[in-house]
Amino acid sequence: MKKISEKIVRLRIVVIVLVFLITIGLGYFIPRLKVNPDVMSYLPKDDAVAMQFEDVGKRFGGNQTVIVGVKSDDIFTEKTLSLIRDITDSLRVTDGIRSVVSLTNIIDIREVDSVLTVSNLIDEYEIPSEPKDLDSIRQYTMSKDLYNGFIVSADSKMTMIAAKIEQEITETIDTNLTGKALMVYYADKYPGKMYEFEQDADTMKIKINKAAVADQIRDKLRTDFPDAELYFGGLSFMVQDIGDIIMHDIMLLGPIAFLFILMALYLGFRNFRGVFLPVLTVLIAIIWTLGLMAILGYEITLVSNVTPIILLAVGSAYTIHVVNRIGMEERNGGNYKENIVAALKYIIIPVFLAAVTTMIGFLSFIYGSYLTMIRDFGIFTAIGVVFSLILSLSFAPAVISYFPPKKRTKTEDKPEKGIIAAMLMFFYRLSVFRGKWVILAWIILAGVMTFGGFKLERRVDLLD
Template sequence: MGGIVRFSVDHPAIVIALFALIAVALGLLVPKLKFDPSVESMFPEDHPLIKRMDEVEELFGSTESVIVLVKADDIFKKRPLEAVEGLTHDLEDLDGIERVTSLFTVYWISGTEEGIDIHPLVEEVPEDEAKLEELRRVALSDELFVGRIISSDGTTAVISCVPEPGVPDEELYRSVEEIIERYRSAYPDLEFRLTGTSVMKALIGIGMRSDIEKFLPIGIALMLILLYLSFGTVRGVLLPTAAVAFSVTATFGLMALFKQPFTMSCLLIPVSLLAVANDYGIHIVARYYEEAASGGPRREVVYRAAREIGVPITLAGLTTMIGFSSLLSHPMPPSRVAGLFICVGVALAFIFSITFIPASLSLMRLPEVGPAGGRWKWLSRVMGGLGSFSAAHSRLVLLGTVALALAAMSGIPKVRVDTNPVNYFKPEAEIVKATRLANERLAGSVGMSIVVSGDIKSPDTLKRIREVQEQVESLPQVGSTLSIVDYLLRLNKAMHADNPRYYRIPESRDLIAQYLLLYSVSASPEELDRLVDYDYKNAQILVTLKTNSSAEIADVVERIRSYLGGRFGSGDLTMEVSGFAVLFKELMSIIVKAQIRSLIISAFLILLVTSLTFRSLVGGLICAMPFSVALAMVFGMMGYFGVELSIATAMISSVMIGVGVDYTIHFIWRYRSELREGRGMGDALRRTLINTGRAITYNALSVVVGFSVGLVSGFLPIYFFCWLIDTSIVVCYLGALILMPAVLGVLRPKFLFGGVKR
């Protein structure tokens, strides 16, 4: 590395111009970055569940939806019905909407003396109270309507829209929201809420852009303030900040260049780079001021500073990249992409710091005074005090650390996994309120399907479908089921003058075929198209769950699978589960396995690198102590405070290990150097804490501030990730400055001394 630094110091203009050119070239690509907020993006394209969902969509149509909920004291009054009618027609006329289902589009099946009557439930809003009451009676007496298009208490109506294939979610959402805003103004006494899978994806995409727009200016502003407080000079502020700006810009540009979609996991890219990309610059600048105090030609001072700090910052950069690179083994593509490009950003920040920063410093006059004009003298006293306390009470420090870790670990069994996208949003978010309303007043908000393959027109097959529906509906989390059987039951009853005895599946195959043909001709064939294919070889049971809990969703999926496996695992009739609920369950398993795997990989690689660096397995194990305590603290806190393991928080261990070990590495490296210069342990500890301890403090503060930017995120997984990672960084920082002096003082490991007399 000495040759690279020497070239940068001797040819600063070339280095600065090169980085400026790269920054501009990649910066121009950033606007081309594409966003992908879908749940499906979390799986490989060839994953069996994704392939099966695509096949099911080919058979029965899209699973995407835009759902409008209209809430009133009583929907069956003229004014609320007029709002529902107007919204229905406006949404039907909207470009991008394929089909709309509401009180004004569904058909009612009833029996008459002449036979069967299939007609729209309501074509226009009734004018008198008697007709309104009759509409209420009819709508609330039919299970085809209750829970799906009207709540059982008659206070909430549903307008469900199926988007046309390929319509951009955000564009459609904004168009629907514009229509709804008009109705909110016209009907202030009514409540309008918007949900559905397409709405969810649109809001996630909008939220991701909003987060990025907030993260960067807030992060840069906080960093400038912190660096000024740390160094008190223009160079001390701007040079580490330039490393961050360059790494973020170049990383986003490279993502756009290689056409990598930006997912929610990728929100951790700017947050992580804001936190760690200035690490190397801070240490170089801090060492530069230390060397400047010794005097000499400015280029030699810069070279000396970069050379002396080169090994520890190289090791710090390597361990940080190792931590993030463990995500490359993650089974979820978004996490792999996030890990890869954070590694790229860290590498770019490191290269920038060891080339651009020395090149820039070589063009500047040496500072006349140390950084911050002595305003941080109190920090030196604090550092010295910490060392004295830890050395004097080493056994107390060790026992306290073990007790704290054990207490924290008792919370780990309480950790739960969450994969439902609605739980990404804060409780006050409109979509959360809409989902809560759907779960409380309607059939629910999470969909899945049971795909049936066989002779669908067979009375025996239909009876088996009915049997499955009854079993599924007995589960407390299930709000409703719907299949072709529900229509046949009503058709058969209606054909027999609404005699309840005939609310059963016809015994004749021909009669079943006639009923289905009659309904298709008299009503809307699209209603049946989503339940059965053209050849009547495949059908689906639509299941709606009234819970947002991933654990409860997974339990329902598992219980249904178990039930089906015991009865329909083979033979001419098969049934299998599909849909978003199944994806949520699979994600739970993936997240847990990925968490364990990335933790093992990153911990092993960090142990290997630190052991090789210090040429001692004991040295590697000692380096692992602070982040091991931090791991126990973080996962214990997750359990105690009810923070779920999600797509973002599942990445904590990799990030924490890679970033948190840096402080211990810097501490031990400087402490060993002081000892090998012949100083006693007390003096070596004091000098290490006063000099490197101050740089570690600057860096830890910078990392904490960088990750704190994520606390303004609109997404709870990002918020909790940043809150927990900040906690872990503080623990790792205190571990380096308090735990390490105690451990090294008690163990006095041989690798520290290298032959020097103790």
């Protein structure tokens, strides 16, 4: 350990420059990182249920439906039926939509003079205006279980328009097109952010970004029908909202966690080095982790969005141990570089073991995880822990070596006073003089928590 510690101090400028270059390099790719809130895309490709789900979607033209609810004082008026027809037509010509079903175009099968007839429930080209005709449509529609409570609410104040999203488009590739020209051709043919292209031998798979389709529908209808009272539902809209929640959590929880860690570090160290270095090293580790995810083509999910927050909390601990140990060695006086070497010699093994156990904990998500996003979360959080470990044992001491400690005054050598010191003294006395009671309390608490663990229920419900 002494040789490793001496090399870190001797090569400190190399370590700092190398960390700087790697951070710039990996940070460059972070803007390419995408957020994928679609839970369905993380189903295992080789799972029998997932394969059947995909097959059903291909056979029946898609397995995701967007729902647009239209609310009015009375659905069965000429004005409202015309509005439903216009919204239906608007959805029909929307990119990524395969089919649309609404009150104005649904097929109705009825018996007329002992003969089954097939026609539209309402003629969308000749919507009646007479109250008598509208009332006739109302009575017939509400008398059918197929429509009452399904297409139209029981109080006739709300109706549903269902649009099925295209599953996937497969086209044979023109042999005259290759490389960049091929991708440019398909990008021009299928413009917009909702299309993703994947070449498979001599075919091109055009995948539909269902969340992007839902986002387009919501913006389009709100713009085209500003006075209509519209509601949006279905998995695709939920996925889009989940994506917004993910970005909101990252933007909100990250700064909050950062602020609390800064406060804790300040209360503990009361100096710039003790506050700045732990935060700096973990921020670099987060940049490395996110950059690596982008390079390897992984995406942020509703699980991995907490990876930066977890690394802030867990990764900063390793640098805290290193900085604290170096501070303890400096109190003994002597050469400050030798103090750094002595501190690293002492702390490398404990910090390494702490990081390894944490890393193993996250890697355990690999085994038994049904959703690939949970597995990916475990892998990249574990990688982030490794980055935090490497930076705490190399970059942090290298930076500290350029800032020799100031000479301690007699005031600083006196016992500290204040709330933190009093709290630590309380826990010290409690542990030393009431050790048996502390152990008993923890045993009871562990028993209660274990009992509560068996009461947990596993439930997967996106509505929650």
